[in-house]
Amino acid sequence: MPPESIGQVTTQFFNIPTAITLESGGTLKHTIIAYETYGSLNSDKSNAILICHALSGDAHVAGYHENAAKPGWWEIMVGPGKPIDTDRFFVICSNIIGSCMGSSGPSSINPATEEPYALTFPLVTVGDMVKAQKQLVDFLEIPKLLSVIGGSIGGMQTLEWSVRYPEMVFSAVPLATTLRHSALGIAFNEVARQSIMADPNWNNGNYYAAKKPDLGLAVARMIGHITYLSDESMRNKFGRRLQNKTDFSFNFDADFQVESYLRYQGSKFVNRFDANSFLYITKAADYFDMTLTQKDGTPSFSGAKAKYLVVSFTSDWLYPTRKSKAMVKLMKKHEIDVSFCEIEAQWGHDAFLLPNDRLSSLLKGFLERMASEFTGVS
């Protein structure tokens, strides 16, 4: 375990005591939230940071689970002395509802039937995910978060938090994200979902006691990985190089490195992720649209009080810079304090998860400022 790591951590579970009414009109009677916290909450509760994870992420942001070889998914950013410094900040991350990493989702057991929910689990939106997270933050007795930080679908949650609970969010850092999914984003998600649903093992979502739709899920993940990379990053990473061979095989084996990479990513994914959760979360991302006016007719950001740091990456073609710029434009219109930086990076959408000195120093500087400007609930 490297010394700069937070060290051994464990996932905790919180049972939401009340039923949650969902945007679809449905209700979730029994909701469990898996979460982790690092560092300690200070006496005036002014140092809490909520991290929101992306599609396939989980509550395990940093540190190591017992006997685990690999650390959490954002170990480079979260830990003692790191940009999200666990010596200074109380860091919380929870698994989103609809997922399969400990929080309630389609693979959870429905207490009413003692069977997995499968497709009887109600459709959840990004708003619903945030609503559930808010219950956790209330349970932890934190009246106002110093910052909410997240990339991709985590960025959508970050935006949602700042608009849905403006009094609870002092600052927000949406990374590599969008105010709403583009037709391109929806299209990729739909192809991925079709791949799962076309797998005969999917069986209308009822596969928990049988063979899983691994092939469909693997292809869905392969499609996802294409969107996380970029033309440039694929050219740099793979080019047309062949995988462990000097000539074409003249059959349908993986000849090219890029084929081999996608196959590996696909097959690795099925061991840790649930196909139904993939359907639910991608649908939630597709539904997400912060440009819509709220129910009372006011535009989305009119009530937002957070100070924002928006970051995009040059080679991200899933949520390109113009998406972030549209977000910034709206915030400026509402006279919101917003900073924006487009980071030159060749790794596509994935760039926010990779080591990046620029992103580290931006976050460090921004959080430093937020910590000095923090004001509690008025």
Next chain:
Amino acid sequence: MRFDLEVIASWIEPGAKVLDLGCGEGDLLFFLKTEKNIHCTGIDFEETNIAKCIEKGLSALQGDINEEVKDYADQCFDYVVLSQTLQQVYQPDALLKDLLRIGRKVVVSFPNFSHWGCRLQLLFQAQAPKTNQLPYTWYNSPNIRVITIKDFIKFSKEFGFSIIRQTAINTHNDNRQGNIIHFLPELRATYGIFLIGRTHN
């Protein structure tokens, strides 16, 4: 901090809301924030500059100033600062119109092209002047506009904005030091600095 920025900073009262266009690494903004408790935002085209600003704890946006200013509501800043940037703007009249819309007052500073150094180079060397303030050759210069103090005053009348305050300065030592020029500014000043506002008829 650059001498012209010191002059500009002295014009802005504590607590004001300021937008700095072409803010660079945020020297002026940092000074205003730490010394005068001023709420400020910077805009610059360069990722490295914006990153420096954010690292310093400033609010800053990466983008093209000509486009970025369009998003703001009318009169939402007390001051909009355009320091040493006007000479690089493609459509100065259109930009100034936007600035006077979003800011109650606008500060503009630019290198004075009628400085005797420029005049002598043109007169005796017959070449486009190259000075400490304008250190480029004609083919690689980002400074596409040639402006003099007199030009700007004339522009104010034609364009219809009022000059609230003006100062001419002579700078040296990489523009870090300087003095205010009262006598023959058109000839002796390296920079002109103007505080302008909308004309109220």
